[in-house]
Amino acid sequence: MLLDRAYPDLFSPAEARLMAACADAPVTIRGRTRLIQSWTPLNRSLYLNRGMVGRYCTDRQGRRQFVGIQIAGDYFDIAAYVMSRIDHDVVTLCDCDISATCHSQLDALRDAHPRLFQKLWRLSLIDASIHRYWIFRVGRLAGKARLANFLTEMFVRLHARGLCGTDRYDLPLSQNELAEVAGMTSVHVNRLLSELRLDGMCTLTDGVVTVGNLPALARTGHYLPDYLYLAPAIAAEIRQLLGLRTSPVERVAGGDA
Amino acid sequence: MLLDRAYPDLFSPAEARLMAACADAPVTIRGRTRLIQSWTPLNRSLYLNRGMVGRYCTDRQGRRQFVGIQIAGDYFDIAAYVMSRIDHDVVTLCDCDISATCHSQLDALRDAHPRLFQKLWRLSLIDASIHRYWIFRVGRLAGKARLANFLTEMFVRLHARGLCGTDRYDLPLSQNELAEVAGMTSVHVNRLLSELRLDGMCTLTDGVVTVGNLPALARTGHYLPDYLYLAPAIAAEIRQLLGLRTSPVERVAGGDA
DNA sequence: CGTACTATTGAGTCCGTTCAAACGGGGTGG
């Protein structure tokens, strides 16, 4: 299970087997397919084996705002298990392999393995932490930093799971969808991307991000990966790649800001 | 317990007593006090009996972005129980009564009352849903709508708990802090507030919001309260106050957008 | 061979920011 690598303290091999045993066989779904419509009653939750999906809200004029991007190894609607319905839509961004788990199976899991069950809670809390970082990004960062920050996040999350190397990764988003992530216009995304390209930080072509200068990208994006709650070993590797020195714990110990 | 009113399906009276029994006696804390520093190890979680607290991230220049406001009746760092540390800071916005619950007590609760325990998960998922709505707000809404949207959210959340009437509520935020919520400048907040005042929608003076025209405020804020997962009866009352007709379920049944 | 959708570029406009200054209330100390 992909989660092993990113969060080795999260699922033991036995637990991963238990989770996999609950799930149905994966199904392949084409890109740009709406998987979940908001407020529809749901009795299954979904796990993404391969691909990428986006979660979005829509305003009254139909303009979308992505509120999350899920990558391979994510349970992307555990909330549906607890809440029965969810508040947002979910769409595949490319061809995806998805396996479903009936909520009744999760009920059984709760009674039989409460500690494993709690780890699902942990996953949803990491998700919430990512949400908070997205608020920070669109609220506080200027255009260029906003884009650089998001592109760095996607690199870090993919690399932490072993889904990409250090110099490129797949990002199946059009410039328009990138605008719906970053809270701006596709025209503006285009100009900012060309700035990042001229700076030699990264290029985005045909759904592939080629990373030229990762530390510079992280720096212009004011990016810090702490909120992802990565396992210490992986966090250290990521910090090295991003050119960061201090861990959050050191910063706390060091004194007040 | 305040949660009873807003989410009557959430805690039964017996469960509320159980939760209260776990908690220490409330302590009063002065306003503008930092309660939690990010990444500090925590062994207790906090419940807000009275007052208001803010959760925020800080960028490298020290500029704050609020990522959440908690009101009386909120557990505002359940995440600390599962994650041990949290990714953001927490500050009191006014004098607050706060009671703590040791994580060991929650462990006991998990083993003795798994279903009640799951309701804590539910709380944290509602929290995440509010996060998503904040992303939507700062990402997609223009300045005036952004402010109106936030002011409507705070009214709805407070009113749903019986913490205010229909024409005014306490909001202990300076214009500068409001700017840190809405992702803009205090100067701009000032101008937008005066617009809302001239439109007769609402005024903010000395930490009190006086609501002049709630439906208009909700309309300019493009506000829909569905994401709060309010109990049906209260949701209906709120929709009436905001001048909204359709519930989300009706909209789903009605057809695709 | 049309019909989309996507990327790119230009020009003009407006929203929101930055920098500044003035005002008013509430505290404190002389």
Next chain:
DNA sequence: CCACCCCGTTTGAACGGACTCAATAGTACG
């Protein structure tokens, strides 16, 4: 009691980032 200061609000003026509108081109698809 007054002087003073601090903090929050208010307002002005100028700048710049981001948007809107628009046109072009390239590409995938039926």
